[in-house]
Amino acid sequence: xxxxxxxxxxxxxxxxxxxxxxxxxxxxxxxxxxxxHALVSSDGPVxxxxxxxxxxxxxxxxxxxxxxxLRSADPWQVATDALARTERLGARLVIPEDDEWPAxxxxxxxxxxxxxxxxxxxxxxxxxxxxxxxxxxxAEALDRSVAVVGARAxxxxxxxxxxxxxxxxxxxxxxxxSGGAYGIDAAAHRGxxxxxxxxxxxxxxxxxxxxxxxxxxLFDRIAERGLLISEWPPGAAxxxxxxxxRNRVIAAATxxxxxxxxxxxxxxxxxxxxxxRLGRPAMVVPGPITSSMSVGCHELLRxxxxxxxxxxxxxxxxxxxxxxxxxxxxxxxxxHPRDELDSTAGALLDAMPRRRAAGVEEIxxxxxxxxxxxxxxxxxxxxxxxxxxxxxGYALTSKGVR
Amino acid sequence: xxxxxxxxxxxxxxxxxxxxxxxxxxxxxxxxxxxxHALVSSDGPVxxxxxxxxxxxxxxxxxxxxxxxLRSADPWQVATDALARTERLGARLVIPEDDEWPAxxxxxxxxxxxxxxxxxxxxxxxxxxxxxxxxxxxAEALDRSVAVVGARAxxxxxxxxxxxxxxxxxxxxxxxxSGGAYGIDAAAHRGxxxxxxxxxxxxxxxxxxxxxxxxxxLFDRIAERGLLISEWPPGAAxxxxxxxxRNRVIAAATxxxxxxxxxxxxxxxxxxxxxxRLGRPAMVVPGPITSSMSVGCHELLRxxxxxxxxxxxxxxxxxxxxxxxxxxxxxxxxxHPRDELDSTAGALLDAMPRRRAAGVEEIxxxxxxxxxxxxxxxxxxxxxxxxxxxxxGYALTSKGVR
Numbered sequence: 001x002x003x004x005x006x007x008x009x010x011x012x013x014x015x016x017x018x019x020x021x022x023x024x025x026x027x028x029x030x031x032x033x034x035x036x037h038a039l040v041s042s043d044g045p046v047x048x049x050x051x052x053x054x055x056x057x058x059x060x061x062x063x064x065x066x067x068x069x070l071r072s073a074d075p076w077q078v079a080t081d082a083l084a085r086t087e088r089l090g091a092r093l094v095i096p097e098d099d100e101w102p103a104x105x106x107x108x109x110x111x112x113x114x115x116x117x118x119x120x121x122x123x124x125x126x127x128x129x130x131x132x133x134x135x136x137x138x139a140e141a142l143d144r145s146v147a148v149v150g151a152r153a154x155x156x157x158x159x160x161x162x163x164x165x166x167x168x169x170x171x172x173x174x175x176x177x178s179g180g181a182y183g184i185d186a187a188a189h190r191g192x193x194x195x196x197x198x199x200x201x202x203x204x205x206x207x208x209x210x211x212x213x214x215x216x217x218l219f220d221r222i223a224e225r226g227l228l229i230s231e232w233p234p235g236a237a238x239x240x241x242x243x244x245x246r247n248r249v250i251a252a253a254t255x256x257x258x259x260x261x262x263x264x265x266x267x268x269x270x271x272x273x274x275x276x277r278l279g280r281p282a283m284v285v286p287g288p289i290t291s292s293m294s295v296g297c298h299e300l301l302r303x304x305x306x307x308x309x310x311x312x313x314x315x316x317x318x319x320x321x322x323x324x325x326x327x328x329x330x331x332x333x334x335x336h337p338r339d340e341l342d343s344t345a346g347a348l349l350d351a352m353p354r355r356r357a358a359g360v361e362e363i364x365x366x367x368x369x370x371x372x373x374x375x376x377x378x379x380x381x382x383x384x385x386x387x388x389x390x391x392x393g394y395a396l397t398s399k400g401v402r
Numbered sequence: 403x404x405x406x407x408x409x410x411x412x413x414x415x416x417x418x419x420x421x422x423x424x425x426x427x428x429x430x431x432x433x434x435x436x437x438x439h440a441l442v443s444s445d446g447p448v449x450x451x452x453x454x455x456x457x458x459x460x461x462x463x464x465x466x467x468x469x470x471x472l473r474s475a476d477p478w479q480v481a482t483d484a485l486a487r488t489e490r491l492g493a494r495l496v497i498p499e500d501d502e503w504p505a506x507x508x509x510x511x512x513x514x515x516x517x518x519x520x521x522x523x524x525x526x527x528x529x530x531x532x533x534x535x536x537x538x539x540x541a542e543a544l545d546r547s548v549a550v551v552g553a554r555a556x557x558x559x560x561x562x563x564x565x566x567x568x569x570x571x572x573x574x575x576x577x578x579x580s581g582g583a584y585g586i587d588a589a590a591h592r593g594x595x596x597x598x599x600x601x602x603x604x605x606x607x608x609x610x611x612x613x614x615x616x617x618x619x620l621f622d623r624i625a626e627r628g629l630l631i632s633e634w635p636p637g638a639a640x641x642x643x644x645x646x647x648r649n650r651v652i653a654a655a656t657x658x659x660x661x662x663x664x665x666x667x668x669x670x671x672x673x674x675x676x677x678x679r680l681g682r683p684a685m686v687v688p689g690p691i692t693s694s695m696s697v698g699c700h701e702l703l704r705x706x707x708x709x710x711x712x713x714x715x716x717x718x719x720x721x722x723x724x725x726x727x728x729x730x731x732x733x734x735x736x737x738h739p740r741d742e743l744d745s746t747a748g749a750l751l752d753a754m755p756r757r758r759a760a761g762v763e764e765i766x767x768x769x770x771x772x773x774x775x776x777x778x779x780x781x782x783x784x785x786x787x788x789x790x791x792x793x794x795g796y797a798l799t800s801k802g803v804r
Contacts, residue, residue, distance in 0.1 A: 157692065161691060161692070285691055286688035286689070286690075286700065286703075286711070287688070287691075289563060289687055290559065290562065301688075302710075302711050309700060309703050315704075
């Protein structure tokens with residue numbers, strides 16, 4: 001490993017070093033810090049980390065936060081350990097420098113106030129990196145996505161509605177993003193899984209210990225067929241304040257947010273607030289006025305003229321969809337034309353045999369693409385309708401043949 | 403009776419003749435006609451009737467409609483019979499020339515289009531007269547009133563909400579106006595009656611045969627403790643189109659309208675549309691998106707930015723109430739100062755003994771006020787907190803003593 005203490009120019013920085021520095025920063029300072037975001041933007045992650053380690057930043061909240069953790073461990077070592085653990089988990093660290101980074105997240109820079117602003121909602125900067133578990137390239141999975149969030153103490157009405165929305169969105173090729181919590185979140189994830197769609201749980205703890213533990217069965221299925229993502233390194237605990245910091249990622253990663261049920265004091269209201277500040281469609285499902293779990297929903301609809309009352313998937317798609325695409329008759333999977341695929345996906349399709357199924361190794365060898373990338377990419381191509389799983393491998397569909 | 407065929411100037415017209423002419427016109431032409439309203443405005447009701455009888459109006463819908471009914475009977479005779487029947491019923495005919503006419507109804511002139519406009523929603527002119535059954539002076543009963551309307555096929559949720567709204571509004575001294583139909587209407591009336599408040603049913607048929615017949619028990623209680631009102635003479639049948647014509651009266655008579663449940667094709671939506679056109683608060687109660695009886699409510703909230711989602715009495719009063727009055731802590735009955743009472747009411751209070759209850763005959767004699775007026779006025783004064791019922795008569799409260 002490089003001597004990280006040396007002052008190296010950005011040009012000298014390798015991707016591995018950048019990745020390690022971002023992982024270290026994610027441990028050193030709680031996510032969302034605008035001061036840290038500004039420092040990384042100006043100096044790059046490696047130099048930013050070196051300056052924090054050396055105490056070479058102005059006195060203030062950022063320096064104080066970093067110093068507190070620097071006393072306990074060496075950040076480079078922590079990051080090295082975290083990435084080793086990540087690898088063992090079968091997870092990966094995705095950083096803004098990677099192709100699969102969802103550019104949409106960087107819209108979060110728009111909603112911060114000034115860096116001297118000390119309001120409690122100042123932790124709104126984009127994530128420095130994301131730990132990811134699951135088979136889909138992150139950006140592609142989130143490209144057409146809707147957040148469905150709400151109360152943990154959901155009623156059977158709310159759970160029913162969230163499941164229906166999750167199912168209906170997934171059925172139309174939309175990824176369903178939520179927070180993995182009890183109640184509405186879990187129902188939305190489950191609905192999407194039932195429709196064999198992609199669902200993404202944005203966690204407020206390490207992807208190795210998704211919270212709550214009693215949703216373990218659900219998280220296992222999401223890790224297998226969707227994505228678990230987190231700004232916190234493996235092992236991080238789900239501290240209460242982390243849920244609120246996390247919510248901005250749910251709002252920013254998606255094309256719009258739907259709140260299904262929310263009590264008067266609900267985190268889901270905050271997520272919707274973030275969506276509104278980002279200029280994304282902010283949608284709310286009404287409910288009985290006799291239900292305390294709809295009180296927050298009705299407050300949102302009354303107080304914010306920008307919120308939109310929605311009663312089902314077609315109305316959600318009206319807000320987030322594009323005419324001629326999602327408003328067209330329902331079809332299985334999105335109408336993603338082949339020309340919009342990235343070069344790796346295109347190479348895989350080109351390399352596949354025209355008249356039979358092929359195993360992943362054969363496709364990887366033929367396309368000259370890393371086996372791990374092939375294993376990530378093929379399920380997405382199946383989801384998009386370019387290939388189908390067959391005979392233990394994959395075969396082209398008529399859509400996949402150029 | 404005067405020779406109604408003679409051409410008399412307006413100055414020669416007596417109140418009885420005016421009343422008779424309005425009753426005749428109400429029979430001759432279905433209510434809401436803009437052409438008839440224009441004719442009555444320019445010529446007065448007596449001359450308007452004479453011109454219609456003589457065929458002295460331009461050919462068109464109004465003349466055609468009148469001719470059709472003129473063939474069957476003499477309008478003056480019909481009106482004379484109708485008023486006799488009204489008297490036998492213990493009902494009365496209230497006309498714009500009367501003190502108890504609710505001036506608010508005349509706002510309906512504002513929402514008509516041009517008189518050549520032939521759209522189906524052109525029947526929006528103010529009523530020519532109203533048949534009234536019940537103890538309250540009409541204008542006072544409607545002064546502080548809210549319409550609560552909705553689906554006939556209400557769910558238990560909708561009925562519960564309508565009852566609660568009716569009760570809560572009546573408890574705060576507001577009159578609850580509705581259409582007397584099954585479902586939401588009946589629930590709203592019942593809630594108000596349970597709170598011992600005033601409720602007004604605006605009918606689309608004669609006040610002697612309120613529809614539906616199975617609500618007879620309810621109508622009897624309303625006639626006794628509230629008001630049954632109608633633009634149609636006693637005996638008129640509840641033809642389907644009359645409900646839609648009637649809806650404008652519900653919207654115009656009240657300070658605001660609340661829709662509790664409405665299917666996709668609901669008359670309640672039309673009533674709310676009238677309220678919006680009149681510039682009155684147009685309020686909607688949301689419900690479960692899984693309920694077909696809330697579909698119309700959600701459509702209204704989505705399609706009309708002027709509608710307001712409400713979840714209870716305080717929010718309704720926020721829309722229709724005045725600060726410092728209805729937003730103040732709940733009190734029994736409105737805070738109507740004695741100086742705002744009309745001269746008859748003031749005379750009654752002045753005439754009442756200070757230290758004991760008195761019967762209605764004694765009060766009438768002492769005040770020199772017609773017994774029938776006394777019997778109408780005292781319950782209102784009780785409702786407003788100036789007198790209480792006691793010992794088979796009425797006694798002054800501390801508020802009633804000047």
